[in-house]
Amino acid sequence: MNVLEVSDLSCGYGATEVVSGVSFSVGAGECLGVIGPNGHGKTTILRAISGLVPPWGGSIRLQGRELRKCSPHSIARFGLAHVPQGDMIFPDLSVEDNLNAALYGAGKWRDRRRVIDEVCGVFPRLKERRGQLSMTLSGGEKRMLALGRGLVLDAQLLMIDEPSLGLAPRVIAEVYERICHMRERGLSMIIVDESPARLEGVADRLCLIDAGRVIEVGPTADMLEHEKVLETYLGFSVDEEGTSP
């Protein structure tokens, strides 16, 4: 059974439709990479799935449960963790309290010591910064904290929006290393990234989005060889970009 089924999803802002007729699915333990040019609806799709943007039409099912009319906090409690673009960490709270906030939301407050120790095991940097205000963290550390909060939720599906955004190449490599570590736990994932090359070795399949529509979905290796498609929609070939996680 698929963890997530999105069928014919459409949504937008005001009167402008940004996403139209999008359908895809994520299987248990699978990692789906969502790629496409900037401003073509990738982030909006994730926001619609997690309830931050109300869907106009279509259906979103998590483990068979319809999410369309649910609030973001209910969706999170049903088992969907969304690490959004910009991280949305709480700057006035310490690293530990950022993680505590996720534990409160997940209804696991009593286990907080154990769960936070576990998360710090995956993200050792957070352990070093545990008592520090999160506004004082570097960009890479903030991303780790956002990923750590996603892990605390112990979700059925983890959606990560642009994990490499605004980070130096060395930090991007570290972030992806941590993501691979999270994948080893058997977590189902959706990762949005502008660069398909970064998803090589991480995502099982890639979904190419353009102008708010799904253009192509396929196994990562096949999609990365589909240069004509990538050139058409991203304006460069994989070889030219040459970045790898």
Add this chain to the structure above:
Amino acid sequence: MRSDMVQVLYTAVVLGSTYALMASGLTLIWGGLRFLNLAYGAVFSVGAFAAYWAVSTWGLPAVAALPVGFATSAVLGAIVHVGVFRPLLKRPDGQTSTLVAGLGVALFLQAALVIQFSPRDRSLPALVEGSVHLPGGVVASASAALVVGAAVITLTILGTFLTRSRYGVGIRALANHRDGAELLGINTGRLVLLVMVLGSGLAGLAGVLLSSFYFVSIGAGFTALVKGLIVTITGGLGNLRGTLIAAYLVGLVESSVSLWLGARWSLPLLFAAVLILLVARPQGIAGRISFEGR
């Protein structure tokens, strides 16, 4: 120590505690919800009048005024939030609308109190009796000591609640980033209601404590709002530690000016001092200028 110095310090501590109590609910509401609740002063008065009514009608002991004042204002806060603020906060111009609506609610409640109780001042029986002699010949009343003690206890409990409890962590997360909190499974709608209930309850509690010290009056709510705003803004909006420091600083400025220059100079010089502070440090004593993602 000179007796006038003792008198200044004593008045500063009592006034500071009074202002800290007045501002505690306002700080909680601003800290949690990021909007100024201008109905706060009227909710403060309603708590005091409800306690006066319960004590004088049912002959309850004076100490029962405290839970009555807290509960009445807390319920009123919930009603005002659900009936007025919540629908307005969903609109894009929510911040401005709630400001105006808060003023409207305040006028409505004030008029209702005048109709029900007449504009005459009332007095609550003193919660405690007696006095204590301080060095320098200054006599401190037990009621004043109660206000100081209540301010310390209330703010300590509030501070501990916000930093140690799971609801406190949730409220601080909500204040930082509402969508971020929702994505973590936090029911922010329920927390907003909790903040309104607690903040309004604190207004009622302060109303009762201060009415047993001064009078139960319609105008006391307005004074509480103005002094509460001065302290909250000076302290750094939404910052509990800053509020506490500001409350005692404002008390010290007022008491020193009153003693050495005369009471008529206390408010003008207080406002001048607050203006100078805010020009030099717009974020207040302990506030921060801006935060990402709010």
